[in-house]
Amino acid sequence: MNTAHTPALSQDSSTARPLGVAAIGYAFMGKAHSNAWRNVASFFDVPAFEQKVLVGRDATQVAEAAAKYGWAESATDWREVIERDDIHVIDICAPGWMHAEIAVAALEAGKHVLVEKPLANTLAEAELMTAAAAKARARGVQSMIGFNYRRVPALALARELIVEGRLGTVRHVRAAYLQDWLSDAESPMTWRLRKETAGSGALGDIASHAIDQVLFLLGDAVTEVTGRLQTFVDHRPGEAGLEEVTVDDAAWATLTLTSGAIASVEVSRVATGQKNSLKLEIYGDKGTILFDLEALNELGFLDATVPVREQGFRRILVNEPEHPYLEAWWPQGHIIGWEHTFTHQVRDFLLAIQDGTQPSPSFEEGLNVQHVLAAIEESAAAKSSLIQLSSTTEGA
Numbered sequence: 001m002n003t004a005h006t007p008a009l010s011q012d013s014s015t016a017r018p019l020g021v022a023a024i025g026y027a028f029m030g031k032a033h034s035n036a037w038r039n040v041a042s043f044f045d046v047p048a049f050e051q052k053v054l055v056g057r058d059a060t061q062v063a064e065a066a067a068k069y070g071w072a073e074s075a076t077d078w079r080e081v082i083e084r085d086d087i088h089v090i091d092i093c094a095p096g097w098m099h100a101e102i103a104v105a106a107l108e109a110g111k112h113v114l115v116e117k118p119l120a121n122t123l124a125e126a127e128l129m130t131a132a133a134a135k136a137r138a139r140g141v142q143s144m145i146g147f148n149y150r151r152v153p154a155l156a157l158a159r160e161l162i163v164e165g166r167l168g169t170v171r172h173v174r175a176a177y178l179q180d181w182l183s184d185a186e187s188p189m190t191w192r193l194r195k196e197t198a199g200s201g202a203l204g205d206i207a208s209h210a211i212d213q214v215l216f217l218l219g220d221a222v223t224e225v226t227g228r229l230q231t232f233v234d235h236r237p238g239e240a241g242l243e244e245v246t247v248d249d250a251a252w253a254t255l256t257l258t259s260g261a262i263a264s265v266e267v268s269r270v271a272t273g274q275k276n277s278l279k280l281e282i283y284g285d286k287g288t289i290l291f292d293l294e295a296l297n298e299l300g301f302l303d304a305t306v307p308v309r310e311q312g313f314r315r316i317l318v319n320e321p322e323h324p325y326l327e328a329w330w331p332q333g334h335i336i337g338w339e340h341t342f343t344h345q346v347r348d349f350l351l352a353i354q355d356g357t358q359p360s361p362s363f364e365e366g367l368n369v370q371h372v373l374a375a376i377e378e379s380a381a382a383k384s385s386l387i388q389l390s391s392t393t394e395g396a
C-alpha cells in the first residue's frame with residue numbers, strides 16, 4: 001500500500017523529509033481523520049507526509065483498521081510511537097480523558113499535535129496542555145484543537161462577512177446543537193456517559209462546538225455566563241446491570257461577550273428526532289446570518305442595508321471557487337459534505353507546520369472554550385446564577 005503523499009507544492013526535496021504522522025484512536029474520529037489524511041494531498045497543496053502508524057488498544061482490530069484506512073503500520077502503545085524519530089505529528093482521536101497525557105508527552109517529545117475537542121475533561125488538564133503547547137511553540141512545535149466546524153466553507157464565509165462588517169454590530173446569537181442518540185432510555189452506558197471518562201455530557205461533547213463557533217464567528221471573548229444542566233435518564237444498562245449516568249443529557253447557557261452581544265447556547269443528546277442538528281443564527285443591526293448543518297453548503301444572509309421592500313433572506317450556495325476551501329474541490333454546485341471539514345483541518349494544520357505559524361484554533365482557544373464550559377457547570381450548580389469570567393482572551 002502506498003502511504004506516502006507527495007506534494008504538488010514545491011519543497012526543497014534535498015532537505016525536506018516527509019512528515020511522519022501517527023493517529024491515536026481508530027473508531028469514529030480515527031476514521032474521519034484517517035479519511036482526511038488519505039485524501040488531503042489529492043486536493044490541496046500540502047507538505048509531504050506519510051501515514052505511518054495507527055494506534056489502538058486491540059492489536060487485531062487496529063491492524064485491520066490501519067490496512068483499511070491507509071496507514072503503513074499499527075501499534076498498541078502510544079508512548080512507544082511518540083518516542084519514534086520517524087514520527088513528527090501526533091493526531092489524537094482518543095477519548096477526552098487521554099488528551100492531556102498524550103498531548104503533553106507528545107509536545108515534550110517535539111511532535112506537532114492535533115487533538116480532538118474538547119481540549120480536555122477538566123480545566124486543570126486544559127491549562128497543563130496549553131502551557132505545554134506554549135513551551136513547544138517556542139521550539140517551533142505546533143498544536144491545534146479539532147473544532148472542525150470552523151472548516152465548513154459556509155461558516156468560514158460567515159466569519160468573513162462578519163469581519164467585513166456586513167452584519168454591523170452583532171447584538172445576539174442563537175446556537176443550538178441537538179442530537180437524539182440517547183433519547184432511548186435503554187441506550188447502553190459508554191465512556192461518554194461517565195464523568196471520569198467524558199468530563200461532562202452534551203456540554204463538553206457538543207456545547208464545546210457551539211461555543212467555539214460563537215467565539216470564532218464574532219472574534220470575541222466571553223465575560224459572563226449562566227448555565228443549566230439536566231440529566232433526564234440517570235441510569236442506563238451497563239455490563240454490571242444498571243449503572244449511574246454521571247453527566248448531563250442537555251445543557252442551556254447564556255453568554256455575554258465583551259462587545260455586549262449575548263449568545264444563547266442550547267444542546268441536547270435527547271432531542272428526539274434531531275440527529276446532528278447544529279443551527280446558528282447571528283443577528284446584527286445591518287444584517288443576519290443563518291446556518292444549518294443539515295444544509296451545510298448553504299448560508300442564509302439578510303442584508304438590512306438595502307431598501308426594506310427588497311429585503312429578504314438570500315440562500316447563498318457556498319460552492320463557488322471564490323468561497324473558502326472550494327477552489328480545491330469540484331466545479332460549482334457539486335456540493336461537499338461533513339467529512340470535508342476534516343480534510344480542510346488537516347490541510348490548515350500541515351500548512352501551519354510548513355510555515356512555522358501557529359494554527360488556529362490553538363490550545364489557548366480550546367482553553368477559552370473550557371473556561372466557558374466550567375463556568376456553565378459552576379452556574380448550574382448555583383441555581384443558574386451569573387458567573388463572571390475574566391481569564392478568557394480573544395477567541396480568534
Ligand SMILES: NC(=O)c1ccc[n+]([C@@H]2O[C@H](COP(=O)([O-])OP(=O)(O)OC[C@H]3O[C@@H](n4cnc5c(N)ncnc54)[C@H](O)[C@@H]3O)[C@@H](O)[C@H]2O)c1
Nearest residue numbers: 025026027028029030055056057093094095096116117118
Ligand atoms: N469533531 C467532531 O465532530 C467530533 C465528533 C465525535 C467525537 N469527537 C471527539 O473525538 C474524540 C474521540 O471520540 P470518538 O467519538 O472517536 O470515540 P470512539 O469511542 O469512537 O473512539 C475512541 C478511540 O480511542 C481509542 N483508545 C481508547 N483508549 C486508548 C488507548 N489507551 N490507546 C490507544 N487508543 C485508545 C479506542 O480504541 C477508539 O479507537 C473525543 O475527544 C470526542 O469528543 C469529535
